Amino acid sequence: MxxxxxxxxxxxxxxxxxxxxxxxxxxxxxxxxxxxxxxxxEFEDASLEDRELMAVVTVLFNYETTSVEERMMRLRHEHERLVASNFHSHVGAHYCMELFVLEGRLEEISSFVGKIRATQDTLSVDYSVMPVDEFGPVTPE
Incomplete structure (x- = not known):
């Protein structure tokens, strides 16, 4: 080995x-x-390939590390077509949480999450992915 x-x-x-x-x-x-x-x-699930997906990505970082917040903003703008929504919140005395809602293909989502994980000084990166087509059509009552 x-x-x-x-x-x-x-x-x-x-x-x-x-x-x-x-x-x-x-x-x-x-x-x-x-x-x-x-x-x-984690991104090799064949059932998710070639489908429209929704993902929620949560990032936790110390706000005193300003480079993380700047990187999150740059990523949001670089992936404007992928990021459907973005929410920033203060957590506790020294931390911030960045929440991204993404809509796109598996490769795009995987790339975005990878770039966030590669950002120095993030404390936690968590995400979930689900196919949008699993919601099915909305039927009136």
Whole structure:
């Protein structure tokens, strides 16, 4: 097996070590391998390909890290056709939450989420995706 060197904050490494111990993993390498498989596989759901999708993406960051907020605004403008709605809220004393509602294809949504995840200093990125065509036609009562 190939050895890969990865840089990460000490706090994240400590969380990985605690997670490995608490969940019976043999060590941090096993946790990182499983995480990588999950990340790479999450947008490979064939049932979502070639369908119109809706996604909700939630980003949490420390507002004192202004580069994150600026990056979120740039991404919103760069993906104007994909972003149906955007909501910004203050959470607690030092944090902000950015919520994006997206409408588009899997590849576009995957790319957008990837760019957000790649943004330095985000604390949390969470999302959900669902096909729009599952709602079905609206029937009057």
């Amino acid at each position: 190939t050895v890969v060197s990865v840089s990460m904050p000490e706090e994240l490494l400590e969380r990985i070590d605690r997670f490995a111990e608490d969940h019976g993993y043999t060590g941090r390498s096993e946790v990182v391998r499983e995480s990588a498989r999950n990340l790479l596989g």
